[in-house]
Structure formats: C-alpha cells, structure tokens
Amino acid sequence: xxxxxxxxxxxxVCAITAGxxxxxxLTFYFYFLPAAGSSATHAQxxxxxxxxxxxxxxxxxALWWTTCFPFLVALLGxxxxxxxVLKSPSPTAATTAELAGILGLFTLLLAxxxxxxxxxxxxxxxxxxxxxxxPAFVAVYEWQRLVTAxxxxxxxxxxxxxxxxxxxxxxxxxxxxxxxxxWFGIITSLTAFSFALxxxxxxxxxxELGIGALAFVALPVWMIWLGVVLWRxxxxxxxx
Numbered sequence: 001x002x003x004x005x006x007x008x009x010x011x012x013v014c015a016i017t018a019g020x021x022x023x024x025x026l027t028f029y030f031y032f033l034p035a036a037g038s039s040a041t042h043a044q045x046x047x048x049x050x051x052x053x054x055x056x057x058x059x060x061x062a063l064w065w066t067t068c069f070p071f072l073v074a075l076l077g078x079x080x081x082x083x084x085v086l087k088s089p090s091p092t093a094a095t096t097a098e099l100a101g102i103l104g105l106f107t108l109l110l111a112x113x114x115x116x117x118x119x120x121x122x123x124x125x126x127x128x129x130x131x132x133x134x135p136a137f138v139a140v141y142e143w144q145r146l147v148t149a150x151x152x153x154x155x156x157x158x159x160x161x162x163x164x165x166x167x168x169x170x171x172x173x174x175x176x177x178x179x180x181x182x183w184f185g186i187i188t189s190l191t192a193f194s195f196a197l198x199x200x201x202x203x204x205x206x207x208e209l210g211i212g213a214l215a216f217v218a219l220p221v222w223m224i225w226l227g228v229v230l231w232r233x234x235x236x237x238x239x240x
Contacts, residue, residue, distance in 0.1 A: 005233075007077075007080065007081050007084050008081055008084065008085065008230045008231070008233045009230070009231060010077045010081065011077045011078050011080065011081020011082065011084075011227075011230045012081070012227040012228070012229075012230035012231035013077070013227070013231075014073050014074055014076055014077030014078050014081070014227070015074065015077070015078045015081075015223045015224065015226050015227030015230060016223070016224050016227035016228070016231075017070075017073050017227075018070040018071070018073040018074035018078065018220075018223050019070070019219075019220040019221070019222075019223035019224035019227060020220070020224065021066075021069050021070040021073060022070045022216075022219065022220035022223070023220065024066045024069075025063055025066045025067040025070070026216055026217075026220075028059065028062060028063040028066060029063060029216070032059050032062075032063075033059060033060060033063060036056050036059045036060075037052060037056065038052060038056075038059075038060060040208055040209060041209075043145060044145075046126075046138045046141055046142065047138075049123075050122070050123045050126040050127065050137075050138075050141065051123070051126075051127055053119055053120060053123035054120070054123040054124045054126070054127040055127075057119065057120055057123060058120075060119065061116055061119065061120055064112045064113075064115045064116035064119075065112075065116045067112045068109055068112045068113060068116065070220075071105050071108045071109040071112065072109055074105050074223065075102065075105040075106060075109060078101065078105075078223070078226070078227075079097070079098045079101030079102050079105070079163065080098060081230055082094070082097060082098065082101065082167050082171075082226070082230075083095065083097065083098035085171070085176050085177075085230065085233060086167065086170050086171055086174070086176060089170070089174035089175075089176055090170040090171075090173075090174055090176075093166050093167075093169070093170035094170070096162075096166050097162075097163050097166040097167040097170065100159045100160075100162040100163040100166065101159075101160075101163035101167075103159050104155075104156055104157075104158075104159030104160040104162070104163055105160070107151050107152075107155050107156040107159060108151070108152055108156035108157075108160070110151060111148045111151035111152035111156060112152070114144065114147070114148050114151075115144075115148050118144055119144075122137060122140060122141050122144065123141075125137055126138070126141070149199065153195065153196065153199035153207070153208070154196050154199050154200055155196075156196075157192045157193075157195045157196040157212075157215065158192070158193065158196040160189075160192045160219070161189040161190075161192035161193040161196065162189075164185050164186075164188050164189040164192065164219075164222060165185070165186060165189035167185060168181070168182045168183075168184075168185025168186050168188075168189065169182065169185075169186065171185075172185075177226075177229060178229060181222075181225050181226065181229060184218075184221070184222060184225065185222055185226075187218065188215070188218040188219060188221075188222045191211060191212060191214040191215035191218050191219075192212075192215045192218075192219070194206045194207070194210070194211040194212040194214075194215070195207060195208060195211075195212030195213075195215045196212075197212075198210060198211070198212045199212075
C-alpha cells in the first residue's frame, strides 16, 4: 500500500465512520430531546430551560457528547484525504478546502465541548442559587449560549459549507470525484449556508427549523458517499 492510497483509505474510514456516527446525535435531537420535554428553541428561555436542564438535562449533555464524536473523527482524516485527492488537478482549491474543513470541524467540535461541559454546571448552580443571585447565572448562561451559537450555527456551518462546496466543484470539474457526488455536495453546501444564514439573519425558514435542518441529513450522506469514493480511489492507487 502506497502512502497516497493509505491516506485515502484512512480518510475513507474517517468519513464513513463520521457519517454513520451522525445518526446517534440526530436520534437524540429529534426523538430523545423532545421526549424529555425540550426542543430546539427551549434554550432561548433561561427561566424554563435551566431548571429543566438541572433536572432532566442528562439527555441534552449526551446529545453534545455524541455530536463531538463524528466531528472529531472527520477532523482526523477527511480534510487531509480530500486535499491529497484534489491537489494534483486543483492545488489552490485543495488547500482552500482543507483549511475550511479543518477550521469548520474544529469550530463545531469546540462549540460542542463547551456545551457538553458547561450547560449542566450552570443549570445546577442556577437552581441552587437564591433569587438575588440567579440573574448573574442567567447572564453567564446567555453569554455561553451566544458564543456557542456563533461558533456552531454561524462560523462552523459556514466553513463546512465552504469546504463541501469547494471540494465538490473542484472534484467534479477535474473528474476526481463522481459528478453525482459533486452535485450532491453543492446541494449539501447550500443547506449548510442556509443554516448559517438563518441564524445570522434570524430568518426561521432558512435556519435549523427550515431549510438548514436538511444539512443534518445531507452532511452525513455526503460524508458516507465521499468515504466510499475515497476507499475506491485508494484501491485504484494500489492497483496502479
């Protein structure tokens, strides 16, 4: 096995694993969280959310930890593998895509870690505090919510959109990636951009409650499809 085929195979394993692993947080987000009495917009109401989080928030903490895993796995191999595949026909696009992918995945991972480690302690401190001290905890919570939302909903998904778009266009035009994967990647990037734009503008039908919600499905599918393509390219490199 050559170095290039080994990188492609490793990237394939990371991509497929990450894509499949996305199913776990999706299950928490769309099933377990609503079943526990929460929702996508619940965190915007601290007076209701923080007591709920202190009492039943284990499921939300699990959501963030399980979301960390696919972003971490993807970060470990997918951007670098894509760069190696694209570098020969499109060196500038390869470098741009890799940088956007690494920064986007790292930003999303950082936001998830902040939420996984920070929400529960704040909620427990809020519930244990007296009425005079609670506004201070709410202020800290709102700061955390704003920062993580900017990292996750805006910067993270925007950078993911850039990564997927540049990779898909460059790969499709050069013939390195299948045309079907290229077009699907372009559509996937548009859902990621919609997610980020929906948060930045406050337009609900663009964000996570509208078109942007499709990114939660499109990204895992794109990742798995890409992983299959990378694995085959690694096999082809070995045969050559």
